Amino acid sequence: MLIAATLAIFVTMILAIVRGITGPTLYDRILAVNMFGTKTVLLIALLGFVMGRPEFLDIAIVYALINFISVIGVLRYSDTDQFNHTPPQNEQTEKER
Numbered sequence: 001m002l003i004a005a006t007l008a009i010f011v012t013m014i015l016a017i018v019r020g021i022t023g024p025t026l027y028d029r030i031l032a033v034n035m036f037g038t039k040t041v042l043l044i045a046l047l048g049f050v051m052g053r054p055e056f057l058d059i060a061i062v063y064a065l066i067n068f069i070s071v072i073g074v075l076r077y078s079d080t081d082q083f084n085h086t087p088p089q090n091e092q093t094e095k096e097r
Contacts, residue, residue: 002050013039030074037067
């Protein structure tokens with residue numbers, strides 16, 4: 001039963017990576033990275049349970065906090081003008097001609 005749960009977590013992690021690479025927007029990619037981090041926390045906790053090492057739960061909690069803070073930081077940075085800067089184009093538009 002635990003092997004099936006571990007395999008299911010790995011499958012969802014692979015799907016999150018695929019979504020992160022092919023996501024149509026920036027926010028889809030950020031959401032995929034957040035989902036990957038959440039599944040990693042779940043995997044660490046599950047492996048700690050299977051191996052009989054309760055200290056893995058502490059590692060999973062720390063990883064969850066780091067994941068949360070980093071996603072919030074990326075979202076804050078993505079709202080800035082520096083992140084959304086597009087270089088000026090040299091081509092003339094149809095209205096300028």
